[in-house]
Structures are given as structure tokens and as C-alpha cells.
Amino acid sequence: MDRLHLDQAAVATVCLTANDGVELVGHLWLPTAVEQIGTLVVNPATAVKAGYYHRFARYLARQGYAVLTYDYRSIGASRQRHPRATRGIDKYAWGAYDCDAALRWARQAFPDLPLDVVAHSIGGLLVGLAAHGKHVRRCLTVGAQYAYWPDYAADRRRWMWLRWHVLMPLVTAILGYFPARRLGWHEDIPAGVAYEWAFRTARLEDSYAHLLRRGDDPLRHFPAMTGEILAIGLSDDPFGTPAALDRLLGYYCGAKRTRIEIRPGAVGAGAIGHFAYFHDRFEATLWADALRWLRDGALPPRALVYPFPASENDGGTGHDCAQ
Numbered sequence: 001m002d003r004l005h006l007d008q009a010a011v012a013t014v015c016l017t018a019n020d021g022v023e024l025v026g027h028l029w030l031p032t033a034v035e036q037i038g039t040l041v042v043n044p045a046t047a048v049k050a051g052y053y054h055r056f057a058r059y060l061a062r063q064g065y066a067v068l069t070y071d072y073r074s075i076g077a078s079r080q081r082h083p084r085a086t087r088g089i090d091k092y093a094w095g096a097y098d099c100d101a102a103l104r105w106a107r108q109a110f111p112d113l114p115l116d117v118v119a120h121s122i123g124g125l126l127v128g129l130a131a132h133g134k135h136v137r138r139c140l141t142v143g144a145q146y147a148y149w150p151d152y153a154a155d156r157r158r159w160m161w162l163r164w165h166v167l168m169p170l171v172t173a174i175l176g177y178f179p180a181r182r183l184g185w186h187e188d189i190p191a192g193v194a195y196e197w198a199f200r201t202a203r204l205e206d207s208y209a210h211l212l213r214r215g216d217d218p219l220r221h222f223p224a225m226t227g228e229i230l231a232i233g234l235s236d237d238p239f240g241t242p243a244a245l246d247r248l249l250g251y252y253c254g255a256k257r258t259r260i261e262i263r264p265g266a267v268g269a270g271a272i273g274h275f276a277y278f279h280d281r282f283e284a285t286l287w288a289d290a291l292r293w294l295r296d297g298a299l300p301p302r303a304l305v306y307p308f309p310a311s312e313n314d315g316g317t318g319h320d321c322a323q
Contacts, residue, residue, distance in 0.1 A: 010029070012027070012028050013025065013027055014026045014068070017101060019097055019100065020093075022073050022097065022098075024071060024098055025071055027054070027068070029065075029069070031064050031065065037063075037065065037295065038294070039114070040066070042119075043102075043117060043126055044123055045120040045123060045143075045274075046193065047180050047185070048120070049071060049075065049186075049187060050071045051076065053118075053278055055279075056280075059280070059287055068105065070098070072094040072098045073086075073094065086191075090192035091125070091196050092208060094193075095127070095128070095130055099129065100130035100131050103130055103136070116139065119141045120141075120143065120277075121240070122144075122145075123141070124139070124142075125248060127139055128221060128251055130221060134221065138229075138293070139228070140230045140293060141232060145241075146200060146204070146248055147239065148244070150243075151243045151247060152238055152244075153238035160239075165199075168197065168198050172195065177194070178190075178191070178193075202247075204219060222253060226254040228255065228257075229256070231248075231249055231257065231259040231260070232262060233259060234262055234263075236263075237274045245259050250309070258305060260306065261304045262302060263304075267282060269282075
């Protein structure tokens with residue numbers, strides 16, 4: 001185990017085995033100078049390596065959390081083959097198998113401590129696809145949605161639609177995978193992930209209709225997640241708009257859901273967008289607020305709070321929580 005004395009945290013590489021036998025690479029960050037108060041799993045965004053969140057993981061470990069970061073199959077350290085050679089990898093697999101493996105490992109490693117999650121972007125969807133999502137006490141999501149293009153910010157929608165819903169599937173069809181790394185857009189992604197993003201519909205039920213036809217209900221685990229969800233939206237995030245966050249929150253029917261909006265100026269920043277929340281310049285502000293909510297359930301003081309749902313159904317997302 002590699003000791004990081006300056007950070008008062010320790011990190012070890014761990015192997016996570018999904019229920020379909022696929023092995024994933026994770027890193028476990030442990031507190032060394034304070035008593036452990038809980039266990040936390042970090043779910044990355046699409047095509048983003050787990051290493052992007054390691055500064056955040058070290059911070060939480062210094063505060064008393066055992067933090068598990070991991071890469072989805074075909075991403076980062078969990079990439080075993082070229083994405084062109086992969087078959088059957090999509091975001092459903094990332095949730096039902098990979099996220100589930102991480103939650104199962106964390107619960108088995110620390111059975112007597114509360115299990116929490118921090119989920120970025122698509123990572124917020126994956127908790128609901130995982131059977132072990134029912135064990136999560138608190139889930140803090142950042143810009144979490146599932147990329148339905150009409151939910152993108154209006155002033156960026158046309159360009160984002162062309163980029164992710166025209167260019168991406170076209171290039172993927174030609175090459176057999178999406179070469180995001182070559183284009184400077186994070187990690188390469190398998191065709192299944194790219195197509196699922198590109199052709200996502202308004203309702204998960206419709207996007208996963210092929211699973212329903214074979215008798216596999218991809219939504220069956222969402223109601224079992226009965227913990228708390230704090231859905232963080234950044235006012236300048238073109239992906240994580242209020243409509244996008246609400247659309248995803250509508251599926252967590254059994255959870256206590258709260259959506260908040262943070263404006264960059266409230267934390268002395270010119271911009272935050274979809275990714276900068278996890279930059280360590282926000283340790284004393286955004287990260288400290290996240291810690292207080294995860295540890296104590298205290299809402300961030302610098303945020304606008306929107307209880308969810310706003311009405312008796314799903315807040316207008318088109319999904320019936322009673323189902």
C-alpha cells in the first residue's frame with residue numbers, strides 16, 4: 001500500500017469483479033489520521049478516467065471517508081482491449097454490472113459503516129441501474145442526467161446536438177468506436193456507449209426497450225434506492241440543466257430528492273460548467289459543502305434549493321413515479 005503522508009490518506013489498488021466476470025480496476029483511499037466515518041463510491045462521467053476524481057477522493061479520505069474510485073469497463077485502467085474490439089458495452093452495463101460491483105465491494109469491505117455515493121453526470125443514472133443501489137444512504141450528484149438533447153442549454157443546444165448526436169454516431173459508424181481521445185474529448189468509448197448517447201430518447205423505458213423485450217426490466221432497481229439524493233446543478237452547465245436533472249430524478253421514486261443550483265459567482269468563480277466542480281480550487285467551498293451534506297445532511301448555504309418533485313408526479317419529466 002502506497003502511503004501519502006502529506007495528504008494523511010493511503011491508497012491501494014483493488015480489483016472489482018462484476019457479476020458477468022469482467023474485472024475492473026479501482027483505487028481505495030483510506031483515512032490515516034482520523035477515524036473512518038463512512039464509505040463512499042465515486043461514479044465518473046462518460047469517458048472520464050477515475051483519476052480525474054482522485055484529488056476529491058484524497059480530500060474526503062482526509063475527512064474520514066474510505067473512498068473507492070474505479071474505471072468503467074473499456075475506460076482508463078479497466079480498458080482491456082481496444083474499444084473497436086468490444087461488444088455489448090453500453091451505459092446499462094456500466095450501471096447494472098460495473099457500478100453494482102463497486103457498491104457491492106464497498107459494502108462487503110465495510111459492512112458496519114454507511115455507504116454513500118458521489119456521482120458525476122451519467123454516474124447519477126448508474127446507481128439506479130445497480131442492484132446494490134438500495135444500500136446507498138446518501139447520493140450526491142453533480143450535473144447528473146442522461147443526455148437527452150432537448151434538455152441541453154438553449155444557447156448551446158444546436159452545437160451540442162451536432163457534436164454528440166450527428167458527428168459522434170457518424171464517426172463511430174465509420175471507425176467502429178468513438179475516438180474521443182484523439183479529438184481531445186477525454187477517453188475513447190465503445191460503439192454501444194456512443195450510440196446509446198447519440199440516440200437517447202426522452203424516456204429510459206424507450207431507450208432500453210430492447211432489454212424489456214427480452215424480459216429484463218432495466219428500471220426495476222430505481223424504486224429500491226430509498227436514501228437521500230442531492231442533485232447539484234451548476235447554472236453554467238450546458239448538460240446539467242434543471243430540466244435534465246429533473247428528468248433523471250423522476251426515476252428515483254423511493255428516494256428523498258432535493259435539487260439545488262449553484263452559481264459560479266457564489267463561490268468566487270467565473271465559471272464552473274460541467275467539469276470544474278472536481279478541481280481542488282474548490283476545496284474550501286464546494287467540496288466542504290459536499291462533505292457537510294454527505295456527513296450530516298446539511299444543505300449547502302450558497303445554493304438555491306428546489307425540493308423535488310415540484311408536483312405530485314415527477315415534476316414534469318414525463319415519467320410516472322407511481323409505476
